[in-house]
Amino acid sequence: MNLTRSQFDAIVVGAGIAGLYMLHRLREAGLSSLVLERGHGVGGTWYWNRYPGARCDVESLEYSYSFCEELQQEWNWSERYSGQPEILDYINHVAQSFDLLKDVKFGTSVLQATFDDTTSQWIVETDQGDRFTALFLIMATGCLSSTNTPEIEGRDSFKGNTYHTGNWPHHEVDFGGQRVGIVGTGSSAIQAIPHIASGCESLTVFQRTPNFSVPARNGSISKSYESRVKANYSEFRARNRLMPAALGSTFIGNNQSALDASAEEQQLEFAKRWKIGGFGFLGAFNDLTINKESNDVAAEFARERIRETVEDPATAEVLCPDSVIGCKRLCLDTNYFETYNLPHVDLIDIRRNPVERVTRTGIQCQDSKYELDSIIFATGFDAMTGTLLRINITGSSGLTLQEAWKAGPQTFLGLAVNGFPNMFLISGPGSPSVLTNMIVSIEQHVEWIEKCIGYVLENQHSAIQADEEAQDDWVQHVNLLASRTLYPSCNSWYLGANIPGKPRVFMPHVGFPNYVAKCEEVRSLDYEGFTFS
Numbered sequence: 367m368n369l370t371r372s373q374f375d376a377i378v379v380g381a382g383i384a385g386l387y388m389l390h391r392l393r394e395a396g397l398s399s400l401v402l403e404r405g406h407g408v409g410g411t412w413y414w415n416r417y418p419g420a421r422c423d424v425e426s427l428e429y430s431y432s433f434c435e436e437l438q439q440e441w442n443w444s445e446r447y448s449g450q451p452e453i454l455d456y457i458n459h460v461a462q463s464f465d466l467l468k469d470v471k472f473g474t475s476v477l478q479a480t481f482d483d484t485t486s487q488w489i490v491e492t493d494q495g496d497r498f499t500a501l502f503l504i505m506a507t508g509c510l511s512s513t514n515t516p517e518i519e520g521r522d523s524f525k526g527n528t529y530h531t532g533n534w535p536h537h538e539v540d541f542g543g544q545r546v547g548i549v550g551t552g553s554s555a556i557q558a559i560p561h562i563a564s565g566c567e568s569l570t571v572f573q574r575t576p577n578f579s580v581p582a583r584n585g586s587i588s589k590s591y592e593s594r595v596k597a598n599y600s601e602f603r604a605r606n607r608l609m610p611a612a613l614g615s616t617f618i619g620n621n622q623s624a625l626d627a628s629a630e631e632q633q634l635e636f637a638k639r640w641k642i643g644g645f646g647f648l649g650a651f652n653d654l655t656i657n658k659e660s661n662d663v664a665a666e667f668a669r670e671r672i673r674e675t676v677e678d679p680a681t682a683e684v685l686c687p688d689s690v691i692g693c694k695r696l697c698l699d700t701n702y703f704e705t706y707n708l709p710h711v712d713l714i715d716i717r718r719n720p721v722e723r724v725t726r727t728g729i730q731c732q733d734s735k736y737e738l739d740s741i742i743f744a745t746g747f748d749a750m751t752g753t754l755l756r757i758n759i760t761g762s763s764g765l766t767l768q769e770a771w772k773a774g775p776q777t778f779l780g781l782a783v784n785g786f787p788n789m790f791l792i793s794g795p796g797s798p799s800v801l802t803n804m805i806v807s808i809e810q811h812v813e814w815i816e817k818c819i820g821y822v823l824e825n826q827h828s829a830i831q832a833d834e835e836a837q838d839d840w841v842q843h844v845n846l847l848a849s850r851t852l853y854p855s856c857n858s859w860y861l862g863a864n865i866p867g868k869p870r871v872f873m874p875h876v877g878f879p880n881y882v883a884k885c886e887e888v889r890s891l892d893y894e895g896f897t898f899s
Contacts, residue, residue, distance in 0.1 A: 374398045376819070377490050377500040379479075379757075381470050382410015383457065384792040384808045385506035387431065390464050391816040400500070401466075402492060404475040408461045410508050412454045416534040417554060417744075418561035420450035423698045424803045425644070426587065427595050428613050429453075431460065432603045433809060439596055447584045447698070471496075478758035479503055481787060486828040486899070488788065502819055503789045505754060509800050512752030514864060515743050516549070519723035524741060526727075531558060531744045541566040544739040547729055549721075551577055553697045555744035560705045562742070568710045570736050572729065574717055575857075576687040578668050579697035583643025612798075612806035612878055617646040624651035624660035636667040648692050655692050656851050665691040675703040684715045693856035695800065749859040750795045750873045751775050761786035762831075774862075774871030778832035778840045778895055779885055781811065787829035787899070788822075790815045795873040796844050800860070802878050814885055818893065827898040836895030848872040 376392050378385045381403035392399040405413045422429050426443035441456060448456075461467050475493045482489055488503040513532040515521075529539070531554040546566045548555055551573040563569045595602050605615035624632055639647045653660045669686040676682035685703065705711055719731045728738040751771065759767040765785045770776065777783050780797025781790055792811045793799040799807055822830050848854050854872050857863035861870050875881050888894050
């Protein structure tokens with residue numbers, strides 16, 4: 367874009383699914399807006415995560431924008447669960463269809479954003495030497511946008527190629543004839559491992575913590591099913607918005623406790639959902655995420671499927687998680703466990719045989735050394751807060767976000783932070799975000815923010831921020847909801863447990879769609895819980 371101005375009504379940070387929709391809504395409201403994006407294209411998560419096998423775990427007809435009926439009707443998805451290239455094509459199609467690219471500045475990282483108490487404006491500075499000002503600052507930086515690479519001794523000494531699944535090269539990577547090592551067995555690794563194994567000489571998987579995964583049962587979308595959905599897409603979306611995770615509108619939930627079913631009924635219900643594939647497995651009974659005894663039955667069913675699939679009993683046991691199923695985001699896979707039956711694939715349990723260092727030629731564990739040509743780090747993200755805290759954000763009276771969040775993130779509704787006037791978060795900590803179909807949550811946040819900004823301007827306020835007491839109450843509420851579930855029982859990235867030194871705080875809000883009702887209540891009461899100046 368050719369910038370001829372530096373003053374805007376709003377600056378949006380991030381040109382992923384959230385940032386692009388925010389730009390569209392701001393434009394529709396007649397507000398001048400600029401989007402700053404560190405990548406060289408739109409897409410956010412789907413721009414960076416290009417690893418082999420990258421795929422969405424929400425069904426395609428649900429993981430898409432709902433704000434435009436024409437867009438819903440004209441775009442055709444090829445698979446039940448869309449792959450990264452198709453999703454990125456879709457996002458680019460949206461950006462072009464709504465002429466959004468002209469207001470996006472690519473290849474630009476925000477270094478700092480400072481609120482000027484005198485003018486009630488945000489001053490935003492970038493690594494390109496830009497200095498922009500805006501009344502409103504909207505952080506659309508994503509929940510999984512700051513990669514986490516573990517600090518392993520000698521990591522930079524490796525003479526081969528290293529990769530991170532969350533920052534994959536924008537060209538095809540050929541592992542033919544190579545000895546490949548992959549560190550991590552989370553969602554990205556579970557998707558990538560079968561693909562990488564199919565094209566390399568050998569694959570060594572270094573696993574610290576095994577993860578539960580259920581079959582995706584991916585395949586092409588039935589045209590008759592697609593036609594039925596598109597015939598009444600608005601009703602389909604409305605059902606989505608009433609589901610606990612904002613997805614699965616076609617799947618019938620079960621209101622029965624696992625403990626009220628016989629052992630035979632339990633097995634039949636789990637087997638039915640395992641055959642269908644997808645997140646519906648956790649809906650087999652109504653108490654799998656809140657009752658440990660019920661959860662144990664589901665977890666053991668999943669472990670038995672691993673033992674049935676993996677031919678070597680010792681390898682199967684290493685792959686069997688000993689934790690609660692669903693306390694981490696459940697993984698969906700295609701032939702993941704089957705991959706360990708291949709003769710050139712090895713699994714290393716680094717809980718028993720820890721990684722000591724990376725050498726020039728591979729990875730040295732406590733009891734053995736592995737010669738490698740390439741190393742892949744599938745080690746996830748500094749989730750929810752990582753990108754926000756890497757930007758030097760300074761609010762009112764010189765308060766930095768790092769200081770405000772030193773004991774863990776604090777927000778009101780996951781949308782705003784006390785001490786940071788006119789700054790909004792899309793899918794921030796304290797909102798349902800990663801516990802839902804992200805696009806549903808994104809659209810709800812974007813629309814709420816746009817209406818809130820309209821209210822501020824219409825009433826000639828210069829600034830709005832979260833009230834401190836309301837924020838404190840909200841943080842307590844989020845923690846209380848989490849404590850009633852099994853989610854905090856795992857050392858997951860929901861808690862920040864994958865990042866050394868990060869405060870252990872359960873960050874997402876457990877309670878969609880009640881959360882949406884609360885947001886609407888706040889809005890209907892003229893933004894109760896916010897203060898204006």
